Amino acid sequence: MQLLFYKYQGTGNDFVLIDDREETFSKNDTKLIARLCDRRFGIGADGLILLQNDNMTDFKMVYYNADGNESSMCGNGGRCLVAFANFLGVIEHEATFIATDGVHFAKIEGEEVLLQMIDVxxxxxxxTYVFLDTGSPHHVQMEEALQTLDIQAVGAAIRYGAPYHEDGSNVNFVKQLSDDAFAVRTYERGVEAETLSCGTGVTAVALAMHHLGKTTKNEVNLETQGGRLRVSFEKNGLGYKNIFLKGPAKQVFKGTLSWEL
Incomplete structure (x- = not known):
């Protein structure tokens, strides 16, 4: 097989991106996708994303976890895909695209991509925790000993335990740094490990912290293992609207893969 691919990262959350507007990629080949995401036998990534044509928006986002299965919304992946679409000339500085959780608006401001998330x-x-869906399901809990916490063990136990079981949930551990800043570490389902950053995760954390009264700000800084992200929002009754995930999205390299999987 011969495959032209691009590698992007958003605060260390990395993705294999493929221009699939001609729909030639074997998108139902779970083993192929998992192999491409493998950090030893493939390219290496937290997920793989296809950019496809869409009749109603600028493009379609199809996202796969590193395990090869098509998954729910990925915030950092969405931001990287917007930067990729700009690189390909599909869009200029603004875009609307369709993902598994609906239509998203995004815009590019300098080196940052601002992605509007779904209303919550x-x-x-x-x-001891809060749960919310920001395009993907997220468990959020406070942890003072954040840097020494065994994210793999504790995250996996929560992800597979009650009340989530087989469907699972992403798990976010949070430490407050100031009125408008929080440190976050996330165990991601599908990757089945900690990732350096999670876009839907930090979005969930920002809303959860405001909901719990930990912050009074409408824009929150989230310090991940891979860098800083920002989330702005508006309170809307019991929930939130006009939610934006903001941060960098950078192309790392491109390549041509040529081997039989």
Whole structure:
């Protein structure tokens, strides 16, 4: 096989991006996608994203986790895809695109991509955590000993445990740094490990912290292992609207893959 691919990253959350406007990629080949994302036998990435044509918007986003399965929305992946679409000349500085959770608006400002996320109508508040869906399901809980926490063990136990079980949830651990800043570490389902950053995850954290009264700000800084992201939002009854995920999205390299998988 011969495959032209591009590698992008957004605060360390990295993706294999493929221009599939002619729809030639074997998108149902789970083993192929997992192999491409493998960091030893393939290109290496947290996920793979196809850019396809769409009749109603500028393009379509099709996202796969590193395990090869098509998955729910990926915020950093969406921002990287917008930068990729700009690189390809599909868009200039603004875009609308369709993803698994609906239509998104985005714009490019300098080196940053600002991505509008879906509205979040409700947040579930529990004794030790909150749960919300920002395009992907997210468990959010506070952890003072954030840097020494065993993210792999604790994250996996929560991801597979009650009440999530087989469907699972992404798991975010949070430490407050100031009134408008929080440190975040995320265990991602599908990757089944900690990623350096998670866009839908930091979005969930920002909304959860505002919901819990940990911040009074409408724009929050999120410090991930891979860098800083910002999330702005408006309160809307019990939920939130006009939510934007903001941060860098950079092309790392491109290449041609030529081997039999």
């Amino acid at each position: 109508p409700t947040i579930e508040e529990h004794r």
